Amino acid sequence: ATQWMDRFGDNLYNMYGSTEVAVATIANPEDLRAAPGTAGKPLSGVDVRLYDDDDREVTEPDAVGRIFVGSALRFEGYTGGQTKPAIDGLLSSGDLGRFDADGRLFVGGREDDMIVSGGENLFxxxxxxxxSDMEGVREVAVFGVDDDQFGQRLAAFVVPEDGVTLDDRAIKDHVRANLANYKVPRSVWFLDELPRNPTGKVLKRDLRQRFPDA
Incomplete structure (x- = not known):
């Protein structure tokens, strides 16, 4: 975000929401410069809260919880009669996230994407x-795989830039230097390209099938 704005000006906005809950938050250029990666703050008239697995509200800054959204624009349900989980009149977005001390939302990922490795929650x-921002990396996919010792662990699939040679140690050292040690992928695979569907979405299920021992 900051690289874009440094080049093209402060004209970038980041909105968060879904078909079911509509638009929930928006990050303006000031938010993105202060906290790159944020989804911003709730819009006027929109209530965004976090809840733990026991449906208790999470209010501590930087504590992770399930994202629930309430507004006049939320959907009424699917045509088949189903709906999304709701708490206190707020609808689940299906994502996990946290608020920083300034009230900015950060989305960690889908609830079912989070893994538990050695007792630690990993996104x-x-x-x-x-x-993705590492020098020499063109694209990357990371997801959880089963592990006999830790229950689950992270596997990374990396596509280097043309002419760049990377090894798994460089990848692991970069993660270790920027994040907690338990977030370092335990296996790293290098590919010429990532499998994608016609719309450009990375097909992680294909990677799971191609690399069952990842």
Whole structure:
């Protein structure tokens, strides 16, 4: 975000929401310069809260919880009669996140993407975002895989820039230098490209099938 604004000016905004809950938060250029990666603050008339697994509200800064949103624009339900989980009139977005001390929301990823490795909660997207900005990396995919010792662990699939040679030690050292040690991927694979669908979305399920021992 900051690289874009340094080049093209402070004209970048980041909105967070979904079809079910509509727009929940927006980050303006000031937010993105102060806290790159933030989804911003709730819009006027929108109530965004975090809840733990026992449906208790999470209010401490930087504590992770399930994101719930309430507004007049939320949907009424799916055509088949189903709906999303709700607490106190707020609808689940299906994501996990945290608020910083200034009330800015950070989205950690989907609830079902989070893994538990050795008793620690891990968000693959956090490591993926870090490696995406690493010099020499063109693209990367990170997700959780089963592990006999830790229950689950992270695996990283890296596509280097043309002419760049990277090894798993460089990848792991970069993560270790910027994040907690338990967030370092335990396995790193190097590819010429990541599998994608026609819309450009990375097909992580294909990587799981191609690398069952990742």
């Amino acid at each position: 693959p997207s956090e490591v993926e975002d870090l490696l």
